[in-house]
Amino acid sequence: MSTSSCTVQSRTDTPLGSVWLAASPTGLCGLWFDGQRHLPGQLTGPTAWPEAPQHPVLRAAAQQVQQYLQGTRTHFDLPLDLARGTAFQQAVWQALLRIPRGQTCSYGALARAIGRPQAVRAVGAAVGRNPLSVVVPCHRVLGQGGALTGYAGGLARKAALLHLEGWSAEVAA
Structure with missing residues (x-):
């Protein structure tokens, strides 16, 4: 996954474990469970994306993931950024x-x-x-x-x- 200098991140706890969220200027660009394979290196360490739990896309994503996993939401309504793949x-x-x-x-x-x-x-x-x-x-x-x-x-x-x-x-x- 290539990175954007404007990417930010946050974490949220869910019934299935802690989740890392990442957002670019375009939209949500990452959602990974803690311990998941292929976690980007930018989640921790010296090259970590800045934490921004109040970022509107990250807040909406955290809320919608919680609702989905609780069975009160059936789909997601978030801007997505899938441009980092081939x-x-x-x-x-x-x-x-x-x-x-x-x-x-x-x-x-x-x-x-x-x-x-x-x-x-x-x-x-x-x-x-x-x-x-x-x-x-x-x-x-x-x-x-x-x-x-x-x-x-x-x-x-x-x-x-x-x-x-x-x-x-x-x-x-």
Whole structure:
């Protein structure tokens, strides 16, 4: 993930653990669970993005994530900044946004949806690098036959998110 000198961050506690949020001048550009794979180095240390818990996008994101995980919100209404990925990653992330709540798809179906049916592994890698967990619903992608596989935030969180959305094994496509 490339960085913007104007990116700011905050943290919020959720029922699924602490969440890091990041916002650029364009919108929300990051939502990662504490301990998630592929955390950007700019969350901590000498190169950390400035903390700005009162930033309007970060405040709205924290509130909406809380509501979503409590079951009182069904979708997000936030400006998103997905520009930090490659063109291929951005196409995958846009396709993730089109998977309706309560539905799932396979990595193969996602590859077909972006017109790259042979790129299933690359699609899986792009899903794993999704910088906006929960908001860009990568948890709705399942392995072959509906297997609960791959989630940078951990399979227990993926299962919890799917359960919150009414998922059962027979819904996988």
